[in-house]
Amino acid sequence: MPTPYGTRGGMAFSADELRVLRRALATVLLPTHPAVPAGTPPASPSGARDPEWVAEVQEYLRLAEDVDEAAREGGRLRAFLLADLARYRAALPGSAHGYLDQLHAALDAGYDPGPDDLAALRSLCALPASQGETRRRAALLRRCSHLAERSVRARLRALPGSRAAEGAQPPKPAPAPRPQPSRPDRPVPTPGEVFPPRRKPAPPPAARSA
Structure with a gap:
């Protein structure tokens, strides 16, 4: 039976299991009779299935079940590892x-x-x-x-709908500021109002008495 190799989905196979796996792949990729679809059991002249083919199918099924069990065992190991990590974290420092x-x-x-x-x-x-x-x-x-x-x-x-999933889109330009409507009822200031004339400084008191 294959065993989980760590908790990342890896598996360790024995020599017999690798032999069965290689034979299954060869049957799928290179069937013995090209005219017969892969997976079709060869029949004897009497119409009965080939016993060797039946035995191979049984080995394939057992290997598939063992792989599923090893995957479940890997999940259990991962759950145990995370639970152990939580216990150590709760006992800090x-x-x-x-x-x-x-x-x-x-x-x-x-x-x-x-x-x-x-x-x-x-x-x-x-x-x-x-x-x-x-x-x-x-x-x-x-x-x-x-x-x-x-x-x-x-x-x-x-x-769904995130910018990262849809691809980065160029930022939209900011809308131009709207021109403020003119107010005809407000008079236009004159240059004298904007720039009032500077007052001359008053003469000192001594100069006024003279």
Whole structure:
């Protein structure tokens, strides 16, 4: 039976399972009788199905069932990993070392960090630690921030009617300002009103007495 290889959908097959898989692909791609459609069971002169073909079909079905079970097992492993990560996050800051290890494993498995992870990493970066541990926490925070931003952008592009999904459109030019209507009842100011004449300074008191 194939086993899940990690939590990202990978699978490990045995030698016998690979043999069955190769034979199934060869049957689909290169049928024995080109004139007969692929998947049609060869018939004997008496009209009975070929026992070898029936045995091969049974092997194909068993392999398909085993692949489905391995996929379900991979999903269970992923759910367990995320639940374990949540337990370590809830026990911070005492579980900092285990939480960082679990977060690394979850990120390698395709996990998208959420706001709780970003907040936890920021609080850990603010705590005193050794130089190597501080660099490790800062690097993990940068990685999670990048992944979270990429995930948000992907969700925005998937929204119907979003500009990212429809393609970036050039911005529309701003409408020209409307000319203000003239007011004929308001008189036009004269140059004297706009620029009143400057008054001459008054002479000093001594000059007036003389």
